[in-house]
Amino acid sequence: MHVVIAPDCFTGTLTAQQAARAIAHGWEASAPHDLLTLRPLSDGGPGFLDVLASALPEAQTLAVTVADPLGRDVPAAILITDTHGKRTAYLESAQAAGLHLLAADERNPAVTSTWGVGQLVDAALREGATRIVVGLGGSATNDAGAGLLAALGAGAPDDLARGGLALADISDGALSALAATRERFRDVEVVLATDVESPLLGLQGASAVFSPQKGASPETAQALEGALGRFVExxxxxxxxxxxxLTGAARRLDKAPGAGAGGGLGYGLSLLGGTRVSGVAQVLEAVGFRDLLRAADLVVTGEGCFDWQSLQGKVVAGVAAMALETATPSVVIAGQTLVGRREAMTLGLSGSYAVAQTPAEVEAAMADPVGTLAARAARVAATWSPRA
Structure with missing residues (x-):
């Protein structure tokens, strides 16, 4: 049997590559006769570049140094390909604005900035890219991309790069150079690869939904909502x-799907002419996933927590949808499973399996993520793989 192993990262414990190897190790223990193809995936968040680099061997990697969310130097990379006469640069915003770059006591979306993401975009422009694909996800920021725009010359850093809360006090002329900055992107296609369809503002927006995950109190989240509202104004x-x-109405970029991605980075990039695509769809296309599934008997995907968010544009949903198109059975192995069987079946999944279900099992999984994931994969293989 040919099994494709295609997980996302298990956030906080395993990269997508590590998770794929752990699942493969467990699968081989129960079904050594199966042919395994490992294809780690990403939805645009942390690991986006690593996944693409492994699937695009002809791509060149450019090493750069950028600012982290608090302005400290961190290493980052740009993946560059030249295909069909177009120079494409792939960027991962989490390398500059990622939550993983901060210690627990440093997480405060009121003061973190996307300045470093702007440095990445600027470096891609200087490399002659005519298409820039930015993976959005896992950010520590909530500044609507203001820091990014400042790094690209749209306004003064003192106004735009001091975090989301400082935007409450910006003047009407704070973005006086925005039109000139947009002109730099006249002949550049900017693509936002994200799993989030949230608008910038409102009950489903960046501040209300995502800033608490980045360290914001309810009061701070409310203040950030007001500050981003001032920025939009x-x-x-x-x-x-x-x-x-079609309608004759004004197009409100702040209300567009994906504007709230990356703490509003989606909005900032849309001001440069960027358009949103599904992050996982972008990755699946780049790695030739559909052709891979056509030759497979089963696909095994996975992630840290299979929950309601998994149903909306995450790797698991993308894999399951494509598996349905190719009539390939699909199952998910997750650290924890919080989605019922009915919801899993609506994605097209043939099964969902949790590594840990009780508090004791969760503690054991955190202590040995590789071993416990491999052990669960071995039990799943015993169910799905026919005996030789």
Whole structure:
């Protein structure tokens, strides 16, 4: 039997590559006769570049140094390919703005900035990229991409790069150079690869939904909502809004799906002409996943926690949808499973399996993530793989 092993990262414990190897190790223990193909995946968050680099051997990796969310130097990379006469640069925003770059007591989305992501984009421009794909996810920021825009020259760092809360006090002229910055991207296609469809503002927006995960108190989240609202007001005063050709109404970029991704990075990039795509769809296309599934008998995906968010654009949902298209059975092995059987079946999954279910099992899994994941994969293989 040919089994494709295609997990996302298990956030906080294993990278996608480590998870794939652990599942493969367990599978081989129960079904040594099976042919295994490992294809780690990402939805645009941490690991986005590693996954693409392994699937695009012809790509060149450019090492750069950028600022982390608090302004400290950190190493990052840009993946560059030249295909069909187009120079494409792949960036991972988490390398500059990721939550993993901060200690627990440093996490405060009121003061963190996306300046380093702007440095990455600027480096891609200087390399001659005519298409820039930015993976969004896992950010520690909530500044609507203001820091990114400052790094690209749209306004003064003192106004835009001091974190989301400082945007509450910016002047009407804080983005006076935004039009000139947009001009730099006239002939550049900017693609936002994300699993999040949230708008920038409102009950489903960046501040309300995601800032608490980054360390914001309820009071701070509310203040950030107001600050980002002020930022949108200044943007609308600075740039004339385009008109929707179908409705005749003004196009509100802050309300567009994905504007709230990366703490509003989606909004900042959309001001440069960026368009959103599904992050996992972008990765699946780049790695040739559909052709791989056509030659497979089973696909095993996975992630740290299989929950309601998994149903909305995450790796598991993307894998299950493509597996349905190719009539390939799919199962998920997750650290924890919080989704019922009915919900899993709506994705097209043939089974879902948890590494840990009780508090004691969760503690054991955190202490030995590789061993416990491999052990669970071995039991799943015994169920799915026919005996030789």
């Amino acid at each position: 200044v943007v609308r005063r600075t740039l004339p809004e385009q008109t929707d050709l």
